[in-house]
Every structure is written in C-alpha cells, then in structure tokens.
Amino acid sequence: MSMNLEQFFPHARPWVENLANTFPGKYVKPQFAWWEIGHILSLITLGGTTILMNLRLLGAGITDEPPSEIYRNLRFWQNVGVIGIVVTGILIGSANAERLYDSAAFIVKMLALLAGIVLTYGASRPVAKADGAVGLLPKIWFAIGSAIFLLGLWIFAISDLVNVGVYHIITAAALLVLFVARGRLRWVYLGVMLVLIAAQFVATHIVYRGDDYAHLNPVNKAFTVIFSVWILGCAVAQIVRAGRTAEGGALPRIIAYATILVWVMGAAAGRWIAFA
Amino acid sequence: MIAQFLTWLQHSLGKGPAADAQSWSEALLGSLNFWNLLEGSHLIGLMLFAGTILVVDLRLLGVTFRGTRVSVVSDRILPLTVFGFIFVIVTGLGLTFAKPLFYYHNIFFRVKMILIAIALVNILVFHSRIQATQDSWDAAAKPPGKARLAAAASLTIWFLVITCGRLIAYDFFECGKPHSDFINWAQECKTSEKGEVTLAGKRL
Secondary structure (H helix, E strand, C coil): CCCCHHHHCHHHHHHHHHHCCCCCHHHHHHHHHHHHHHHHHHHHHHHHHHHHHHHHHCCCCCCCCCHHHHHHHHHHHHHHHHHHHHHHHHHHHHCCHHHHHCCHHHHHHHHHHHHHHHHHHHHHHHHHHCCCCCCHHHHHHHHHHHHHHHHHHHHHHHCCCCHHHHHHHHHHHHHHHHHHCCHHHHHHHHHHHHHHHHHHHHHHHHHCCCCCHHHHHHHHHHHHHHHHHHHHHHHHHHHHHHCCECCECHHHHHHHHHHHHHHHHHHHHHHHHCCC | CHHHHHHHHHHCCCCCCCCCCCCHHHHHHHCCCHHHHHHHHHHHHHHHHHHHHHHHHHHHCCCCCCCCCHHHHHHHHHHHHHHHHHHHHHHHHHHHHHCHHHHHCCHHHHHHHHHHHHHHHHHHHHHHHHHHHHHHHCCCCCCCHHHHHHHHHHHHHHHHHHHHHHHCCCCCCCCCCEECHHHHHHCCHHHCCCCCEECCCCEC
C-alpha cells in the first residue's frame, strides 16, 4: 500500500508538471543544489535548538538553567530553522514538484512539518517558557499535534518502499530514552536493546537467507513492533520514575519526546523522498 | 597505491567464489534498504552533531546564552556533540565503504576531508591554547577575540563541510566528463574507472 498526492488530487497533475517551468521553480532549478544545502542547514539549526530545548523539559541537557532560560536563548534560532526549512522547502519543492506529487514520503514529510510546527509553537515552547507548567491551550495543541504526528507515522509505516524509514524514528527514540534514562533502568534498557538487535540480526541473516523476502518481511515487521513496544515502555518507566520535579510532571516530558521525534520523522521522510 | 587499495575494497573484499558473488562493498551498495538507512541516519546524526555545535559556537561568539557560563554550556552540550560526531563518522564510513572509488575521485569529498582535518585542528587549538585561560572569561557575556575567532572558524568550517557533503551527490565534476587540468589533477581522474577527459575533449 502506498499513498501520494495524486490519489487525493488527480486533476492537479498538469499543473504540478508545469510548476518546474514557472516562477519560482524554473529559477530555482539551476541552483537546486544550493537551495538544498540551505534546506539541510536550516534543518540542522532546527534540530540542535529543538533537541536542547526539549531535552531540558526531559530533565537533561543544560540543566543548570531553567527551561524558560533555554527557551529565551534558543527561540530566535529555532525560528530561523523553521522559517529556513519552509522557505527553502517551498523553493526546492517547486523545482521538483512532480517527484513530490508521486511520493508517499512527501505526504509524511508534510504531516511531520505541520505536526512539528503545532507541537513546537503550540506546546513545547509555551511549556518551556512557563518552566514546565502546561496550560489548557498547550494541552489542546499537543492533542492536535500528536494526532497529526501519529497519522504521519501510520502512513510512513504502511507505505511500500519507504516504510523502512520508520527505523530512523525508532533509532532516534531508542537513543533519546537511553540518554534520558537514569540508574538501573538505563542499563536494563540498553541490555535488552542489544539482545533484541542481536536477535534480529540472527533471524534476518542466519535463520533466513538475505533474499528470502517472504520470511524476512514479517520477521522485520515483528521486530519493529517489539522494538517500539520496548522503547515506549521504557520511556513511560522513565517518565514515571522521574516523578514530579520543578519542571512539572509527565506531560511536559511526553511533549518533549513528541516534539523531538516529529522533526526526526520530517527529516527521515524528506530523505526517503529521494529513495523511493 | 590508495586507488589500488580502494579497488580491492570495492570489488574484492568479502567476495565469494561464485560467479555472481558480490564484494561486501557491492552488497552494501546494492542492498534493498541498508544503504538508504545509512544515508538517512547520516543526515539525522548531523542534526544532533552540527546542531549542538552551532549552539556552543553561538555562546562563544557571545550571541546566545550570554548569562550562562561558557563551561556550563559546553560541558552540558559537548557530550551530545561528541556522540553525534561518532554517529556521523560511523554512518559516513559505511557510506564511503559502499562506493570508495566514487568518493576517492570526487573533488567535493576530498575538500570535505581536508576541511574536517582543519576543523579537528581548530578544536585542538581551542582546547590546548584558548581554553587554558577560560577561567578568566568563563562568565563573560562576550568571550575574548581568540575564542570568538575559533567559534567563527568552527561555524565556517562545518558549514563548508556540510556544503561539500551535499555537493558530493552532484556530478558537476564527475571524472569522464571534460574538465580543466586542475580538476582532473585534483581528483586523480586519470586513475579513475571513467578516466580523464580534457576540456578539448581528449580522453587520457
């Protein structure tokens, strides 16, 4: 199964095909590589600021300062990153529209962008600004942003050829939990993760041949679920164990996890546009 | 010598006796998903690595976190940066292993490697010389000129590294196309599989 924009807007193809020949696409095309570099640099700026702002809500990173101070110092650069990815994204998209029109990963990327903006500006930043206090409005925005995030994740997971990209989000989540978890939980978590990775390797390289896709497909899908459940379970354990601190209770941490991972999904989906 | 080693790496290492056997490098490049996963991971690793370096350098420039000690910012962020660096190095090595000859004869890859070496020297200079006096300016909103210079150099170099990294994928200077003598020399096109072609169209 796969989704793309053509399924939703089939009559738009002639217009999409012509986009690269009109403003701004035709002016962007000769300098495509440079706009793409601008897109990556914006993504990096957004990534660094988002990771640090939300790690603080998770009780990690620059813990010497309150979340509001992290927010105050990083908000400008985070805006630069978001504006940068949107502007450069529109420009490179206009020069490459046909590919995006046919791409399932592009739908995921757009949902991630929307969810990322909602979660960042509606939930994460207001919560950081209020030092972990979660008002009604951030709760509403978090619910909306999470719903869009999960829709994007679902489309990513069910789309043929690009669904392997979900492993980027799983990897990021795995490393995030490892970084944030403390004490015995961290070591148990890491130990089980290593066992699961070894088990997946054995199943997909020794038990079944590398070209036996009929068996490898369900095995890999099963491991994807197992990894996800284990990571999610440990994240919940980490959130519960951390308890209520000066930066609030569980909700700010859930918001922080979601906000980091939604931008990872956007970056991953963006890369998989080029692959399938 | 290097080209010979890379040819062996790409075409021979791990190759079995069967007629259609692949080397490990060819298997990686031809894998259904693994190469794509490596490349995507390289980009996402960059978000962590370069994104956190950006914040540390902005503090050293006196642009952000002006009220927070430099040591606090660097001590808290640098472990993430180091992890991100290891992550991009490992994924980068994997990507290079899949196409060693392509990268060896790519001018952007060569410039990227030189820039990474310069960036590492810059880090060494910062830690050995500039950081030696950090106690005296640790709390300063605007660190001294030397520290700001090192931060500006770091930002510039990493910006160029990322730029070159992206340009590797483009075939502007691909061997086998007509290029100036300098470009052909700089990426050793003569020893590449596609050979050297001068601007006059002469194949060497």
